[in-house]
Amino acid sequence: MGTSTGTGDPVITVSGLRMRYDSFEAVRGIDLEVRRGEVFAFLGPNGAGKTTTVEILEGYRRRTGGDVTVLGEDPAHAGPPWRARIGVVLQESRPERDLTVAECLRLYAGYYPSPRGIDETMELVGLAGQADATATRLSGGQRRRLDVALSLIGDPELLFLDEPTTGFDPSARRAAWDMIAGLRSLGVTVFLTTHFMDEAEHLADHVMVISEGRIVASGPPGTLGGRQRAAAEISFTLPPGASVAALPGPVRDALVAVRADGTGGADHTLLRSARPLAVLGPLIAWAEHEGHDLPDLEVRRPSLEDVYLALTEPGTDALHPEAPRHSEAT
Structure with a gap:
């Protein structure tokens, strides 16, 4: 399990979050808090309300009720300066056609007021040797590293990672884990969603489980659900x-x-x-x-x-x- 090196002040605070689609209530009054510098794993089966919650935190979906603060602002009303402070890695993405790794990063760097250095970013994600490689010719693991690099180029304080190692072989997964764990040294807070329990256990400082729109457990991986007391x-x-x-x-x-x-x-x-x-x-x-x-x-x-x-x-x-x-x- 990872060890947080952050200051501990809240980066995300959620109270009584609700989301209703017509007569169906996908999220039913959940509370959560994510602290600066930690890796927070948000787990749940398909249809549990996980994706809806994350999209609300990212500012892509308006909630039905409750209070949400992310980096000191309500995502539903935050503007471009706030968005420049977060990074998002979607479960699936496509690299820019015919651009090299370095060119992709240079393109995305232009969207941010204070981007991270391109060489530094490639080094962080292990792509320094592929700077001149065409993005569409990268392996699956290298493409995922590029996804993370593109989310880091804006020098975010908070990074949302959605299923970062889906489809990876064991070696590539371990390398990705090392990369994600290394983000702590940058002071980046990571909000991780994954279906791999070993991934959550290896990386997360705190785990929260949502099921049928409600939080059913929350705590460090080693004590979640009372497992340290179980037979x-x-x-x-x-x-x-x-x-x-x-x-x-x-x-x-x-x-x-x-x-x-x-x-x-x-x-x-x-x-x-x-x-x-x-x-x-x-x-x-x-x-x-x-x-x-x-x-x-x-x-x-x-x-x-x-x-x-x-x-x-x-x-x-x-x-x-x-x-x-x-x-x-x-």
Whole structure:
């Protein structure tokens, strides 16, 4: 998770935001605050009201109700000087035809009163070596870097990033993450929307989840939805010749399920406990005493994706504050 280096004063303040389309209320009285210098991840499924909210913050859509302040002004009434202080990277965009990277940046720099230097901007996004490359011939990852460069050329205080790594391979995604995280050193506040939970966890200082037009969770990625208090899952394969009945009492008490692997091999055992050390200690001591190895022993807390699904998908049972006393053999 990223660490904010900003001053902490609010850059975005929203109170009671509502947006209605005829009889449908897309945003239902939400509040949020984004502080200077942080990466703020705004998450939600399609149709949750996420895009509507972002467009209101960017000044592209007028709201039905509520109060919104972005960089000290109401986006619905802000003029060109305010717009020059923000940068927007849309989910999809097309580069200027027949222009090089440097020429694209020079063109866009002319729209701002105090643009950032072209060479500096290319260096920031890792395009210094492609200054003379035609924009339409760049790879997908390089085009996305150009999108970010075009949003940074005006030297914005606030940057809206919409799904910045969609379609990227793992290597390109990691490089993009480094670039986004590096914006903190410039004092840029980043408002990020993404469907990749690992991206939000890696980059964000603060995460907010919207579902059906309402905020359902807000906080640092590591504590969102109480995940730091949720039970851990412990899994391992029973050693050959061992049985569940032979396991120590604390291990049996945490047992959730024993599942056959379907090939006639050893059974896979799943435990769940809010106090994993109280289970792991007896399990490891038992294995060492009996001369067993547990090569696939795994301990995991609920991931940010688990939390997100539990918050946004009805019936999803992803978080367990304590271990249920239930087991089943198949």
